Amino acid sequence: MIVIALFLIFVLLILVEVPVAFAMILAVFASMLAFTSTPVEIIVQRMPSGIDSFPLLAIPLFILAGNIMNGAGIANRIYDFSMAVVGHIRGGLAQVNILGSMVFAGMSGVAQADAAGLGTIEIKHMKERGYDPAFAAACTAASAIIGPIIPPSVIMVVYAVTAEVSLTDLFLAGIVPGVLLGLTLMGLVYVQSVRGTITAPIEPRSSVPALGTAFVRALPALAAPTLLTVGLLSGVATPTELGALTVVYAVFLGFLTRDLTLRSLLIHMRDSAITTGILTFIIAAAVPFGWLISVQNVSAALQELMTWINADKYTFLLIANAILLLAGLFMETTAILLIATPALLPVVKLYGIDPVHFGLIMILNLLIGSLTPPFGVILFICKHIAGVTFKQMVRATIPFYVPLALMLLLITYVPQISLWLPSMFK
Numbered sequence: 043m044i045v046i047a048l049f050l051i052f053v054l055l056i057l058v059e060v061p062v063a064f065a066m067i068l069a070v071f072a073s074m075l076a077f078t079s080t081p082v083e084i085i086v087q088r089m090p091s092g093i094d095s096f097p098l099l100a101i102p103l104f105i106l107a108g109n110i111m112n113g114a115g116i117a118n119r120i121y122d123f124s125m126a127v128v129g130h131i132r133g134g135l136a137q138v139n140i141l142g143s144m145v146f147a148g149m150s151g152v153a154q155a156d157a158a159g160l161g162t163i164e165i166k167h168m169k170e171r172g173y174d175p176a177f178a179a180a181c182t183a184a185s186a187i188i189g190p191i192i193p194p195s196v197i198m199v200v201y202a203v204t205a206e207v208s209l210t211d212l213f214l215a216g217i218v219p220g221v222l223l224g225l226t227l228m229g230l231v232y233v234q235s236v237r238g239t240i241t242a243p244i245e246p247r248s249s250v251p252a253l254g255t256a257f258v259r260a261l262p263a264l265a266a267p268t269l270l271t272v273g274l275l276s277g278v279a280t281p282t283e284l285g286a287l288t289v290v291y292a293v294f295l296g297f298l299t300r301d302l303t304l305r306s307l308l309i310h311m312r313d314s315a316i317t318t319g320i321l322t323f324i325i326a327a328a329v330p331f332g333w334l335i336s337v338q339n340v341s342a343a344l345q346e347l348m349t350w351i352n353a354d355k356y357t358f359l360l361i362a363n364a365i366l367l368l369a370g371l372f373m374e375t376t377a378i379l380l381i382a383t384p385a386l387l388p389v390v391k392l393y394g395i396d397p398v399h400f401g402l403i404m405i406l407n408l409l410i411g412s413l414t415p416p417f418g419v420i421l422f423i424c425k426h427i428a429g430v431t432f433k434q435m436v437r438a439t440i441p442f443y444v445p446l447a448l449m450l451l452l453i454t455y456v457p458q459i460s461l462w463l464p465s466m467f468k
Contacts (some may be wrong), residue, residue: 044077045338045466048331055374058156062377063320063327070330088333091325095203096282101251101321103285104194106314108364110292111149112159113310115301116263120145121163123260126253129245133231136181136242138249139164142183144224145260147192148267149288152317153409154420155438157186171445177240179428183420184227184446187409192220194270194285197408200325200376201401204332204383205258209281211464213274219402219460221452225443234441263293318449320420321376328380335385336341344389355393362400364409370411374419377410399457406453413439 051072054066067085074082111117124142128217130138161182161371168178190197193213202209237243248256257264266288296302348358369378382404390400412420415436425435452457 044073045335047077048073048334052331056373059345062374064340066324066331066377066381070334073334075176083127085330089332091329092320093326096204097199097209098325100194100196100199100209100244102287102314102318103282104196104318105152105155106311107154107285107288108149108155108159109310109314110289110296110302110307111263111266111324112155113296113302113306115299116149116295117142117160117163119260119263120160121167121334123244123256124224126248126256130230130247131228131232131244131320132235132244133228133240134244135164135173136169136177136231136234136235136240137183137228138232138245139168139178140185140188140227143182143188144155144192145164145264145267146193147189147220148270149263149292152196153186153189153232153412153420154423155187159418161186161424162427165424169428171243172241174438175428176430176434176438177429179424180442181227181231182427183418183435183439184442185224186420186424187413187446188227188239189223190405190409191216191223191402192267193217194288195405196321197375197379197405198401199281199394200321200403201244201379201383203325204380205397205401207397208355208464209276209403211279212401213281214434214464214467215402215404215460216464217271217397219393219406219449222452222459223406223446223449225235226449229439229444230445236441266291266295277338277467278447280453324374324376325380328377331381332384335381335406344385345392348389355395356390356455358393359395359403363403363450363454366404366407367414370408371414372417373411375408375412378411379404389437396457396461399460402460403450404435406446407452410443411452413442413446429460 049070050379052065052069055068056062070085071082074080121138124138126135129135142160143156143163146156164180164182169175178444195215195216196218198212199209202212234240257441270288273279274281279287280393291306293302336382336452353361366382387397390397411417415421421435421439425432
């Protein structure tokens, strides 16, 4: 009964637009007050334990590195390089859009940063070349979710801490699925262009000198994800240490190209501090919420339910996907992750599913949720940039759900896609 009350109160608070962290705290407070004799002071006592973790230091570092890269003209260089590489392929600037997001994913660990940063440049150029603004926004929104799958990734840091799994393994596990997701989206755009369902002017093929120039200009930006990946594979530093090195590299690069000033650096630091503060408060607020779920044996009840319906692990994964996608329609990504992980992880281990593999499944589910109405935050960001209505935005996004759903099923039922790279470098 207390768990039902907990979720009902939480959902009601979300629906009346109470910030998610306060909604979690108030839901726990009201449920404990009504159904238990446990002192409510335990809520405040448990909150600090949620942020007492060394890997969480990677969050502000990767956010700051992404903001600096975004503000130091790196996004323009990535766009120009992507244009030189794939602009001549059927789909034109839509292909450039997706490839640019794949490259930018190696620097920004937040999908919203990709959508708002690189997305502003992409949508502007697509509109100028005659693309439908709603399609430009939809393509940008769909490609933005690649950002948290290819490392670095803030949401992966949160899952790694919550599930107590190796952050390095999780980062490595995201590389192949992220690249495959990008290629799948590019395939969809190609098919749409061939069938004539989108207006996509093909750009002239870049000459070899022009391609070389674009590559040289983008080389400092391309070096950042390369160094991060090499650092992860070689094990020379932890992901947190690599985050610090990425910040140093971003600052050096910004001042070297004269695109970064001391004033703009301070602005990026302020913005990163605000974003980090919001995420940290959500993480801390989720601790008593998860604790109350665990002491009420929700995981045990879920195990009993799986046994009652005689579900194997494939059926469980299908049910878990459905639950996570449904939750993503109404809730913020980080909050779902922090609530669902403690509840589902014991069942995951019971079925012998690798927690790293399940982490990729959860993260992709939740990112698709951020692209789904009625509360998909990335939809609202791209809608605002493109200047289209929400209805136009959603209608243009519908075709992109097909490759996203196919990739979700592929990653869910072919674990080697996620686990191959981590297993090679064990």
